[in-house]
Amino acid sequence: MKQNIAILCSGGDVSGMNPALKRFVEYSLQNNLTPYFVYDGYEGLIDNNIQKASYCDVSGIINRGGTKIGSARSKRFMQVEYRNIAKQNLDALHVTMLIVLGGDGSFRGLHQFYKEHNIKFCGVPSTIDNDISGTDYCLGVDTALNMIKFSIDSIRDTASSFKRAFVIETMGNKCGYLALVSHLTSGSELCLIPETAYNLNEYEQKFKQEIQNGRRYFIAVVAEGIKEDSKEIARWFEEKIGIESRVNVLGHLQRGGNPTVKDRLMAYKFITYAIDALLDNKNETIVCYTKEGFRYKEINAVVNTPYQLDEELIKFINSPKATE
Amino acid sequence: MKQNIAILCSGGDVSGMNPALKRFVEYSLQNNLTPYFVYDGYEGLIDNNIQKASYCDVSGIINRGGTKIGSARSKRFMQVEYRNIAKQNLDALHVTMLIVLGGDGSFRGLHQFYKEHNIKFCGVPSTIDNDISGTDYCLGVDTALNMIKFSIDSIRDTASSFKRAFVIETMGNKCGYLALVSHLTSGSELCLIPETAYNLNEYEQKFKQEIQNGRRYFIAVVAEGIKEDSKEIARWFEEKIGIESRVNVLGHLQRGGNPTVKDRLMAYKFITYAIDALLDNKNETIVCYTKEGFRYKEINAVVNTPYQLDEELIKFINSPKATE
């Protein structure tokens, strides 16, 4: 008998979800599964906003950011009575397998759902923050990084023309991954992230010296989750370094954009591995991308371990004395 | 005898200045003039930061935002003693013609300089705000508009995925041109600019109705110079329309970026007309782009007339009742 499989997006949307939906429909059909879309995350599961999907639904979406089926955060799904309704909705459609694209918050809800109702699921780590334990890569990160790159490249044009310091704030409340990689790949002069302590005083001498040597501008990349507000960093440039400064909070620009090749390819592979797992009777796993390749990990191992930023990357941050 | 000609950028930099510099060097040499670059605006004139320019200096810059020779605002140039120094510096290099890329503030300084020292000059309107009287187009506007377009396209991805209102703030302190054109070309739902009064209450009924009809998101494009802060507009969406909302201040992203074809072509033509004017002994003009083509205008007519936003464009703004 033909089996039914559903997919949903939960939490913040990322660029790469649409290519994942496309692969989901195609690979399901190749494997004789009937694919369903759940709209607006767990909310759609509860409200029975679930539709059979076909090739037509995924035509022309591979190059679009966001997610065609919507994403949402769901408080109701935290409550057992709504999870029971969700289960009834899936049962009514004979859906026995579920793929969830989301972050660790979304996976925790899923874990509870599994324990109560034993629905087979597979999670695909999806968040631009790249802060999920157990996987080296989360869907959407590469596109977000390239959007930030585009922004910094543009801002540098005007910074260098006008003798200014720019404080560019990236997303990342608890994780400095985006800020750190953007720093290394934009040639910025300063990087501040939540994971590492910093003392601006240590940069003062160096930056003043560089101005005397002819430097015309500074770019600082800071994660939103650092202890100080970006405006304070800008004020520091004005008061201590003596250069006019501006703040640019990139905001949701980072979430959008045509998915990069890497995010399209990762979407393709994540979904392929997720469906393979479900067909192979792995009931409760997260597909992780590790140095050894794709690996299936138990949901507990993923959601109950704090994320650690890559030590090698942290080591690369310019120390205040680096160029002396 | 070979004559010397200089160019400088003043005020906020715009994308298109580099292609203008390239054309300046090439067309000067074709006309047997020796081209000079003045660095950092009028400041460079005062500090004698003036260099002879060659083909090599403009190789590989046509696709770069900002300006290779720097731009600046100069308080010193407001004072007669510094203008005298500036004149001495130009005299020492036998520079008799000057091209200035800038806005009306920059042209006012130039006007004073001319009255005192009789140096032949030609101004090229350059500001992303497009708010200079007498010209329909200022260098840099098209690139700025396309940077805004890129940003809104990206933000729409996430807005439509997540049921949100986004308030996107463009530059334009006194002029709503960028916001208005961006509104018309991004399909946004709301546009607020300094030139027209608005009453948010009038939109309330319409927007609530649209949500009931299935609308998932709103994009509002607002100029920085409107009476309310963008955050207040976002709060209005949350409180009155009942939709989660975010603010995105695009900031200096709008100034940068690879110049568009239009800005490169306008740079080419502006500079060609400017040099032609100087060779033709027009001593004190601004090159304006009008419906009749390029026209030379007297500096007085440009700097002493308030800018008027195109009436046809204003007419296009969605009225609250437009779709009822």
Place this chain on the structure above:
Amino acid sequence: MKQNIAILCSGGDVSGMNPALKRFVEYSLQNNLTPYFVYDGYEGLIDNNIQKASYCDVSGIINRGGTKIGSARSKRFMQVEYRNIAKQNLDALHVTMLIVLGGDGSFRGLHQFYKEHNIKFCGVPSTIDNDISGTDYCLGVDTALNMIKFSIDSIRDTASSFKRAFVIETMGNKCGYLALVSHLTSGSELCLIPETAYNLNEYEQKFKQEIQNGRRYFIAVVAEGIKEDSKEIARWFEEKIGIESRVNVLGHLQRGGNPTVKDRLMAYKFITYAIDALLDNKNETIVCYTKEGFRYKEINAVVNTPYQLDEELIKFINSPKATE
């Protein structure tokens, strides 16, 4: 009584058609007209592939190249019996007004259709070649130019790294507009177009001299319609100038891409003027963009006048002796 209005795209698609469709639906509804889409050009008119259109149909298309309703060339529409069928199909749906986005070939068919059946129509010039007489601008040109710019910028990277000449072939069978503007705005060294005679020998001396002065690469922009094949131009660089060379035929890359702000705004205005004309009982016009703004022209004046490339632009082409 509510009137019905239809739109179709004919001939080669251009980027800007989708924003035009969006404005068509919205402005029709604002004017109490019922909008219809005709799919695949005149073919859809004959095959009765005509559908009522709503806001939903144009949601999320403003940033997409091509045309959602398809375009086609139709041989059948040349024949009277098929035009009769087309008329019957329109009559059955009570469609009394027709907007056609296309080039002069498409307008000629329309003219015949009008003479036989008296259907009110308005044409919107749409072709990346920019070769329609009577209008200074055709929808799609600005996006095509920016796609070419992007390509040349990228190719220059490798040309300058590797000491090579690149012959870049743009579209333009009879019209050199794309090649010429791309030449002026990319800083290329050579431009060959069908409208002007050229003699490569005249460049030989100059180019050899430039190599001796340190030039590392050449970019030649040539229109597809010049008398020689692009490969012959490349061979000339190898044999006469002594530099390795490559040909790059940009092809249909030029037709696609996210519409620029200019093409979105022109689409908005073209459609607004077209619907205004039909509502104003102008029965048989083409909306043209001229130095005086938008003007309605008789179809005869447009299709029976040969296109002339802007004289001012031709004047700008680098003559072989320009920099001597």
Place this chain on the structure above:
Amino acid sequence: MKQNIAILCSGGDVSGMNPALKRFVEYSLQNNLTPYFVYDGYEGLIDNNIQKASYCDVSGIINRGGTKIGSARSKRFMQVEYRNIAKQNLDALHVTMLIVLGGDGSFRGLHQFYKEHNIKFCGVPSTIDNDISGTDYCLGVDTALNMIKFSIDSIRDTASSFKRAFVIETMGNKCGYLALVSHLTSGSELCLIPETAYNLNEYEQKFKQEIQNGRRYFIAVVAEGIKEDSKEIARWFEEKIGIESRVNVLGHLQRGGNPTVKDRLMAYKFITYAIDALLDNKNETIVCYTKEGFRYKEINAVVNTPYQLDEELIKFINSPKATE
């Protein structure tokens, strides 16, 4: 005593070389080494085109494709007498360490140079073909893939508007990596690469069926090294599938473009590992990126092993019967 270190680019240039040069200068200075640039590959080594490099030389290049110091293929370096000259030039400048960015052809020359003159070197795999044995990633590949993506996205706009088949030819004479990944990430319908046999007849039935089911266009991605010419594939679409078709040879567009974040980060890491190796007295290695991270490999192991395309990727190619 301060040691001198040089870098050169050899063979086809790739996007990512400029960020590598920037990191080279910065990390050399941080490690108390004096950095030198060799211009135009081994040719510059022979012609003594070698210059000391400073921070200024790498300012503003991180976002530029190609290589600032030029690249070249050198026949002379195949001959012992020219290698001797090269060594004398390096000796005269007391350069004792050499980093080479290039492909396996470039590494073979280097190997010979080492055997004769014992100069310490480190190779960094750099080629958009991604066909160097021993490393999973070569610098430049990600940018090339994203340029191809951009092109296919644009061409799809027009393909879907006009009912056409497009045969898109990527680089890759012996290696289908670019074509294969582009196929998977663009949702194209057909992929032909040198590594796998194909029989177009097997697709005929499937494609005809898809047209009957409403498919409007086909995109085929083919590597330049397949047995047939791209034009023959286009003819097959016209004759056997009955759909108008076009060929688009992407050519050197693939080599250029602003480096992606991945290529900037890989450049950063490759150079860091390369300098670390030289400082650590590894005399003759290639820095390879493998599943286990960065590894130093003997040059013999790299240049004498044929490259194998990733089996997992090959497995993903749509078989003709995949969707039945």
